[in-house]
Each structure stands twice: as C-alpha cells, then as structure tokens.
Amino acid sequence: MTGAVAAVEIDGVTKRFGEVVAVDNVDLAIDDGEFFALLGPSGCGKTTTLRMIAGLDLPTEGSLRIFGEEVGMAPPDLRPVNTVFQAYALFPHMTVRQNIEFGLRMRRVKDPELSQRVAEATGMVRLSGMEDRRPDQLSGGQQQRVALARALVNQPKVLLLDEPLGALDLKLRQEMQQELKALQRSVGITFVFVTHDQEEALAMSERIGVMSEGRLLQVGTPREIYERPASRFVADFIGRTNLLDASVEPAGEVRLANGARIEAETSLPAGSEVSVSLRPERARLQPRGTAAAEGSSLDGQVRDITYLGHAVVYEVAVGEMSVEVRVEGETGQPFAPGDDVTISWDHGAAAVVAD
Amino acid sequence: MSGNVETGLGPRTRRLLAGWAWVVFAFLYVPIAVLVVFSFNASSRVNIWGGFSFQWYGEALNNEVITSAIRVSLIVAAVSTAVSVVLGTAVALALDRYRFKGRRALDGTIYLPIVIPDITMAVMLLVFFAEAFKLIDTFGPRFTLGISTIALSHIAFNISFVCVVVRARLDQFDRTLEEAARDLYATGWQTFRRVTLPLIMPGIAAGGLLALTLSLDDVVISAFVAGPGSTTLPVYVFSSIRRGVTPELNAISTLMLTASITLVLGALALQRRRASASQQTQVL
Numbered sequence: 199m200t201g202a203v204a205a206v207e208i209d210g211v212t213k214r215f216g217e218v219v220a221v222d223n224v225d226l227a228i229d230d231g232e233f234f235a236l237l238g239p240s241g242c243g244k245t246t247t248l249r250m251i252a253g254l255d256l257p258t259e260g261s262l263r264i265f266g267e268e269v270g271m272a273p274p275d276l277r278p279v280n281t282v283f284q285a286y287a288l289f290p291h292m293t294v295r296q297n298i299e300f301g302l303r304m305r306r307v308k309d310p311e312l313s314q315r316v317a318e319a320t321g322m323v324r325l326s327g328m329e330d331r332r333p334d335q336l337s338g339g340q341q342q343r344v345a346l347a348r349a350l351v352n353q354p355k356v357l358l359l360d361e362p363l364g365a366l367d368l369k370l371r372q373e374m375q376q377e378l379k380a381l382q383r384s385v386g387i388t389f390v391f392v393t394h395d396q397e398e399a400l401a402m403s404e405r406i407g408v409m410s411e412g413r414l415l416q417v418g419t420p421r422e423i424y425e426r427p428a429s430r431f432v433a434d435f436i437g438r439t440n441l442l443d444a445s446v447e448p449a450g451e452v453r454l455a456n457g458a459r460i461e462a463e464t465s466l467p468a469g470s471e472v473s474v475s476l477r478p479e480r481a482r483l484q485p486r487g488t489a490a491a492e493g494s495s496l497d498g499q500v501r502d503i504t505y506l507g508h509a510v511v512y513e514v515a516v517g518e519m520s521v522e523v524r525v526e527g528e529t530g531q532p533f534a535p536g537d538d539v540t541i542s543w544d545h546g547a548a549a550v551v552a553d
Numbered sequence: 554m555s556g557n558v559e560t561g562l563g564p565r566t567r568r569l570l571a572g573w574a575w576v577v578f579a580f581l582y583v584p585i586a587v588l589v590v591f592s593f594n595a596s597s598r599v600n601i602w603g604g605f606s607f608q609w610y611g612e613a614l615n616n617e618v619i620t621s622a623i624r625v626s627l628i629v630a631a632v633s634t635a636v637s638v639v640l641g642t643a644v645a646l647a648l649d650r651y652r653f654k655g656r657r658a659l660d661g662t663i664y665l666p667i668v669i670p671d672i673t674m675a676v677m678l679l680v681f682f683a684e685a686f687k688l689i690d691t692f693g694p695r696f697t698l699g700i701s702t703i704a705l706s707h708i709a710f711n712i713s714f715v716c717v718v719v720r721a722r723l724d725q726f727d728r729t730l731e732e733a734a735r736d737l738y739a740t741g742w743q744t745f746r747r748v749t750l751p752l753i754m755p756g757i758a759a760g761g762l763l764a765l766t767l768s769l770d771d772v773v774i775s776a777f778v779a780g781p782g783s784t785t786l787p788v789y790v791f792s793s794i795r796r797g798v799t800p801e802l803n804a805i806s807t808l809m810l811t812a813s814i815t816l817v818l819g820a821l822a823l824q825r826r827r828a829s830a831s832q833q834t835q836v837l
Contacts, residue, residue: 252736253735253736254735254736273735274732274735274736275736275737275738279736280736280737281733281736283729283732283733285727285729287727287729287730287732288733289730289733289734289748290730290752291751291752300734300737300739300747301737304737304738304739304743305738348737349736352737
C-alpha cells in the first residue's frame with residue numbers, strides 16, 4: 199500500500215434507474231494493491247457500483263476517481279480498469295488467444311510485445327497449450343481463467359470481478375479462491391470483487407464493504423465486520439448470529455428484553471433500542487448453576503439439538519427468546535432436550551448493534 | 554421400447570399412416586419429377602418421351618428473350634438482396650436496441666409485407682410508382698417502369714424478411730459480450746465490427762439467402778411493375794405458358810428449381826449453424 203492516492207475513490211455517488219435508486223450516496227476509498235470485496239444480497243447495488251467503476255453504467259450524481267483521475271463520465275474504453283464478468287462473457291467466435299489479445303489489439307499493441315504478453319498471461323492462469331481452442335471447448339474453470347487472463351493481460355490499474363466464482367461448483371470454487379488470492383498477491387493490482395457469498399468475502403478479501411438497499415453500511419477488515427458489526431443487518435448477514443432485543447441503561451449497561459442485565463460495550467446513548475449480537479460459537483453451555491463468575495450469562499432450557507459431526511448446535515429457550523449455541527469438538531457429557539442450562543460468554547464476545 | 558407403447562397406435566394403424574405419408578410425398582414430388590424428366594426429352598411434343606437430350610437447355614439458353622430475362626432476374630436479385638440486407642439489418646438493430654418514438658408502430662408494421670397478399674402489394678406499388686412518376690415528371694426527368702422499379706419493389710418486401718430473420722438472431726444475443734468488448738478498450742464502432750456483426754452474421758446471411766430466393770421466384774409483383782423490355786425470368790415463363798407448355802419451359806423451370814433448392818439448402822445450413830451457436834451461448 200502506498201496510502202497516498204486511493205486506487206478507487208467514490209464520492210457521494212448515486213445511481214438512479216428511473217424511480218429506482220440502485221446506489222444511494224456511497225462514499226468509498228479503495229487502497230492501491232488492496233483485495234476489496236463488495237458484499238451484499240442481490241439487488242443491494244454492489245454490481246451497479248462495480249459497473250460504474252468500469253464505466254458500463256454512469257453515475258447519476260457524485261464523482262468517481264481512479265488513482266486521482268476523475269473518470270465518472272468517461273466511456274469504458276478510456277478507463278484503466280478491466281472486468282471479469284459474471285458469466286465470463288468470452289467471445290464465442292474467437293479462440294482463447296484471440297480472446298486474450300483483444301484488449302491489446304484494441305490498444306494497437308504490436309508484436310513482439312503482443313505475443314509475449316499474451317504468452318505471459320496465458321501461462322499465469324495455466325492455460326498454455328489451449329490457445330487455439332474455442333470457449334465452448336473449455337470447462338467452466340478454464341473459461342474463468344481465460345476471462346482472468348483476458349483482463350490481466352492489459353495490466354489494468356484496477357481489476358473488477360463480478361461474482362467471479364458464482365458459476366463454478368463448490369470444490370472448484372474453493373480452489374479458485376486460493377488461486378485468485380495468490381494471483382492478486384503476485385500481480386499486485388487492486389482487485390475489487392462483488393459477491394453475495396459472505397464466506398467467500400471473509401476468506402478472500404483484505405477489506406469488505408457491506409451493502410444493502412443501495413447503501414454502503416460498513417467498511418472494514420473481515421475481522422472487524424464479523425466481530426464488530428455496525429448494524430443489525432451486518433451482524434445478521436455475515437455468519438450466523440443470535441440477535442437479542444435489548445436497550446441501553448444509564449450506567450452503560452445493556453438490558454435484554456427479558457430483563458437480564460449483561461455486560462457489553464456501547465457508545466449508544468441510554469434509552470436506545472438495540473440488539474445484542476451473540477455468535478453461536480462464542481457462547482458456552484453449562485449445566486445450570488455452574489457458570490463462571492466472569493462475563494455474562496443467561497439461564498435457559500435446551501429445546502432442540504442438531505448434530506453436525508464436528509459440532510453440535512443447541513437451541514436454547516431463554517424465556518420468550520431462542521438462543522443458538524454451537525459447541526465445537528464437544529467433550530464431556532452432551533445435553534439432552536429439557537435440560538436446564540446456563541449460556542455464558544466472555545466479556546466482549548457479544549456486540550451491541552443499533553437497529 | 555416399441556413405438557406403439559408411446560403413441561398408443563397399433564401396428565396396423567402405423568402401417569396405414571406410413572403408407573399415407575408416402576402418398577402425400579408422391580403428390581408433392583411426382584409433378585416435379587415429371588417436369589425434370591421431360592426437360593431432358595428429345596421430342597418436341599411435351600407429353601411423349603422421345604429419348605434423352607440436353608437439346609432444350611441449349612435452345613433455352615440461345616433464346617435472346619430468355620437470356621435477357623435471366624439477366625434482369627439476376628441483376629434485380631443481386632441489387633435487391635444487397636440493399637435489403639443492409640436496410641433490414643439496420644431496422645432490426647434499431648428495433649432491438651433503441652426505444653424511440655413510433656417504435657411500437659414500426660415494430661408492428663414492418664412485418665406487413667410478409668402477410669399481405671402479393672397481388673395487393675403489386676397494385677399498391679404500381680399505384681405508388683404512377684403517382685411518384687407524375688410528381689418527378691414535373692421537375693423534368695422522366696422515369697418509366699423497368700428494371701429499377703422491379704428492384705425497388707423487391708427491396709420493399711425483402712427488407713421485412715431480412716428484418717425478421719436478423720431480429721430472431723438478435724433476440725438470442727448476449728449483450729454482456731458488447732460490454733466486455735467496451736471494457737477491453739473497443740470503441741462503439743469496433744465493438745459492432747468485431748463482436749456484434751460476426752455473431753449476428755449467420756442471421757444476416759440467412760436473411761440474405763431468403764431475400765435472394767424470394768426475388769428470383771417472384772412473379773406477381775414483378776409482372777405488375779415490369780416495363781417493356783425488362784421482364785424477369787418467372788414473369789417470362791408465366792406469360793409464355795399461356796401459349797402452351799414447351800420443352801424449353803421445362804428446361805428453364807428445372808434450372809430455376811435447382812437454383813432455388815441450392816439457396817434454400819444454403820439458408821438451412823446457416824440456420825443450423827445459428828442453432829448450434831445459440832447452444833454455445835447457453836453453455837456460457
């Protein structure tokens with residue numbers, strides 16, 4: 199990271215399609231060399247944001263800079279970015295080589311530089327020897343590599359990836375996750391990728407921007423997003439969590455809807471209606487009355503048990519609420535439905551989020 | 554699995570239906586076979602076989618009226634195909650890509666020449682040319698019916714056919730391919746030239762072959778808008794048949810049949826390539 203100039207700087211960008219607001223006043227700076235994920239459910243505006251960086255959609259309002267240069271209204275062919283499309287969008291009437299050299303030819307790069315760069319890119323994605331095939335003669339994973347090579351061969355300043363792994367099956371997807379990460383590290387180009395898969399975003403990116411309904415809700419490292427979600431939506435969307443209705447008490451304490459007081463840090467003012475996000479794997483389960491003095495606890499009764507092999511998930515009734523507790527690598531005696539238990543967690547394990 | 558389980562037909566019904574299919578087939582193709590066979594007849598009597606000969610082909614091609622008609626037909630077919638392919642493709646692109654005033658009206662009426670009867674179209678065009686000539690005459694130059702009016706008329710109906718075929722192709726076109734080209738530094742024109750055009754080319758070519766065939770086959774419209782000394786081959790055949798069928802006409806008809814079949818087979822081959830190309834895009 200140079201830190202000086204952001205690779206991509208989005209400033210108050212709004213995109214409207216007629217009456218529909220697809221992207222709503224988004225501010226975002228993506229650093230040079232960063233692997234950045236735009237994460238959100240479908241229709242949240244993440245793809246539209248990516249398309250505005252590419253120049254395939256133009257912002258209705260706001261400014262967009264790439265390495266300091268204003269490009270908000272520039273056509274896509276004049277932007278130093280390239281895109282890996284969701285379904286790859288390989289040209290079906292061209293061979294692998296013709297696909298890969300398309301961008302260079304448009305920029306009038308001539309041999310020997312042309313063939314050298316095409317060979318480099320082809321080797322980088324391990325497609326050497328397949329240059330003369332047509333896209334329909336390749337597997338999904340190979341097509342994906344062609345799409346990557348076709349974009350990277352142009353040495354863009356920013357590479358945009360729209361759900362790059364969405365069309366692959368699970369095993370291939372996990373392989374490609376590692377490969378993409380390694381590739382990004384070796385080329386050092388800023389990667390911005392769009393995904394609706396939170397695990398993918400957590401596993402691959404250095405920072406994540408979570409979007410919902412056109413708004414950018416939170417930007418942070420995977421750890422920050424997971425451990426310290428800024429809102430109920432983020433806590434719920436990333437991973438599994440228990441969201442317990444609560445309110446902030448004057449002394450900085452938090453009181454759950456059932457009256458129990460728990461320890462939790464919050465900067466929200468007293469009287470705020472909040473939620474407490476408790477990750478199932480951060481909670482412990484003990485027989486009633488044996489809870490440690492440290493941290494917070496809730497008494498409840500086991501209602502349902504799901505055995506997953508590497509973990510057991512208990513559904514515990516706490517008054518009107520239902521709390522999920524995930525016990526990994528279970529030791530000792532398991533609980534049975536109807537057992538009286540105490541759920542406890544360490545100080546700082548639960549996050550208070552605004553509604 | 555035997556067929557009768559699937560269709561619920563007994564073996565007798567099946568044999569009956571198969572036999573009937575052959576009767577229909579014969580009904581369609583025996584006249585054509587007779588025509589072709591008698592075009593090689595050495596006798597000058599149309600209905601009496603007098604041995605094999607290429608005589609009538611020779612006589613037909615030595616007949617100046619016939620060769621002139623063939624020339625007119627070929628020129629009209631070439632010109633009307635070339636013009637209607639360009640205009641028809643342009644209209645198809647406009648209707649597919651853009652929302653503009655009157656688009657819906659144009660979308661509904663562009664296909665009209667396909668459905669209205671030839672005779673109506675012929676009368677329409679004749680009246681139109683008469684009025685147009687009256688108007689042009691007031692400015693000086695004098696125009697008459699002839700090869701140019703035939704070509705214009707053929708363009709008028711061929712545009713619709715080309716447009717229909719090209720639009721079918723555009724319907725299956727994946728627009729993200731154009732976005733990918735733009736993203737890879739192609740300008741709008743380069744994108745059209747390198748990506749859009751090659752991918753819709755099978756549709757354009759199929760439309761062109763269809764236009765060529767229709768132009769070569771047309772009788773009614775050409776007969777109305779033709780002028781003295783500019784007859785197309787089908788119009789010549791139609792007018793001379795009133796004086797009786799000659800072996801010469803058999804020979805010409807066989808030539809036209811061969812040309813049409815070749816063109817239709819070409820169009821079919823292109824359609825098939827188009828079908829497999831659309832399967833490709835589905836896999837992608």
